[in-house]
Amino acid sequence: MPDHDDRRSGSTFQPLDVPLKVALARMTHGLSPSALANAFSDWYWHLAMSPGKQLQLAESAWKQQLQWLLYVQAWGMGLCPPCQEPGPPDKRFAPPQWQRPPYHLLAQAFLLAQQWWREATTGVRGVSKHHEHVVEFVTRQWLDVWSPSNFVATNPQVQEETLRTLGYNLLRGGANWWRDALAVLTDGRPAGVERFRPGETVAVTPGQVVYRNRLIELIRYAPATDKVHPEPVLVVPSWIMKYYILDLSPGNSMVKYLVGRGHTVYMISWKNPGGEDRDLGMEDYLDLGVFAALDAITRAQPEVPLHGVGYCLGGTLMAIAAAALARDRKPLLKTLTLLAAQTDFEEPGELGLFIDESQIAFLEDLMAEQGYLDGRQMAGAFALINSKDLVWSKLVHEYLMGARTPLTDLRAWNADATRMPQRMHGEYLRRLYLDNDLAEGRYTVHGRPVALKDIRVPMFVVSTERDHVSPWPSVYKIHLLSDAEITFVLTSGGHNVGIVNPPDGPAASPQARYRIDVRAAGGPYVDAPTWQELAEAREGSWWPAWQAWLAARSGRPVKAPATGVGRWRALCEAPGTYVHMG
Structure with missing residues (x-):
């Protein structure tokens, strides 16, 4: 009989299980049917044993039906009182066409039903919080399928466009659907992404690959000013996607912004792993990634501390590295910047709905066949989390209205998915999300635990208001884990748009x-709510504030070295070779 640790490590998977689970994963976007069944079973049986809750729901259904009938009656008398308003993120029924009869009646009925189901799936005594969140989320997704905005017969905007174009919008929408369906069936990429090829239109900031191992290429960007601050900036992006989200088109590039203001920037470009990399783990990503890059830079520029920067999971890894360096008393970092990066995973938002023992075991068996998790499988989960923007609004805009959303550099990057090694993916899901080892002092590096409390260097921590991946209250918990000086920023936008936020040019918002x-x-x-009330509000991008913060903690600028001068031996020009790995 295998022990508990073997079972949780995924080392005892049964090969006979794999074909079935792979087939199920294709139908469920990688979600575990067992995890969903457990959640709904927990909710159903506790609701069945709660006659008080049942009576409350029956009363609520009656009140909502009466409320809707009174709304219909008021409308018939020429009045239009408010009934049930959609929440702030839900703009489906905001256009004026939805205020005309009978469409506003349909919208109100849908919103009232949505409200009732939220009451039904929450507040059932005895249901675990995790299961409650799963049931409420899945029910909300199911209800969204039946929104009147999704159908020609009940969407006044679509009907208006159909009359205006004599049905041509539906023909265009059918063509859009067929093109996207073919791309999915043939594992193709969205039309137009070829216009955003790294090294040609994106990831074009001049630089050279100066170090390479089996997991990373290290890019050193060429100075763009006569003088540069002596402390280099090392950027660690998330390995879930390609690195160039931070070096998109020239007007949308954080790297170009930094080098244009006198900073020497290094960037890690992660390899897109294949089946041969199945045994790479979290410690390999630390040793072959962050520590290897730090070692290469300090050998070329000895006795000069760095500014460490990490984005998303790259930020989590950078924080782990900083804690390990502090533990071992290696003063390699002068500051630490974390961009939309969690260090406490107790409340990871709706992404946590997909992480429990059943779900992780399902993914481990799924990865066992090929040795990695395909990025497209993970993209399905992210689409579900933000379904209003990524699924239903696309259905209406492109398939019913017949429009075409312009492909931007950011959307093209989002389609450039990467894979994740089997061992690493299982480890970070278990150790960070499921067990929260980093925040609770159990995360080990080289056999010894690390603590974020050991970090003493100043931190600049950025979170975003509409982040579905790293919710800002979760990112804010760094205040509980470290006593260092922390400059905390809450910016508008989501996980990507809030970070890629240039202050000027056509890409500026x-x-x-x-x-x-x-x-x-x-x-x-x-606490986070009090901080939000008291923090200074500013207009514009946060980039200038961050650059000023970096400059204030850097030495006096010195003459920039000529290209090719120094201890580096260039391996190739940026963006390197790993970024082109499909």
């Missing part, structure tokens, strides 16, 4: 805004 505040080293803790 006129609606951009952010809040910023500084907690001094050892300062008292302020």
